Amino acid sequence: MNTSEVGDRAQVAADAGSMVEKVSHAANASDSVLGRVGATAAAVRIGARLLPATWRFFKRHPAVGSLLLAAVIGAAFLARPTSRSA
Helix, strand or coil, rough: CCHHHHHHHHHHHHHHHHHHHHHHHHCCCCHHHHHHEEEHHHHHHHHHHHHHHHHHHHHHHHHHHHHHHHEEEEEEHHHHHCCCCC
């Protein structure tokens, strides 16, 4: 492993953290609509940069990738607001 690979991995990790931050900002209902739209646009832009690295990970580690995908879907399902009937 050379230093450029380490730098690339660090950048991917930083981008992933930034994307999580932007998605959480976009999901916050107490923020302004314009702020949420901007956060959504930023998250989409970061997600497009992360797509090639994510695809490489899924090709190299299909079992772990499937487990992570199931975990992300489960977390999104549990984080959604619950609707309570009157």
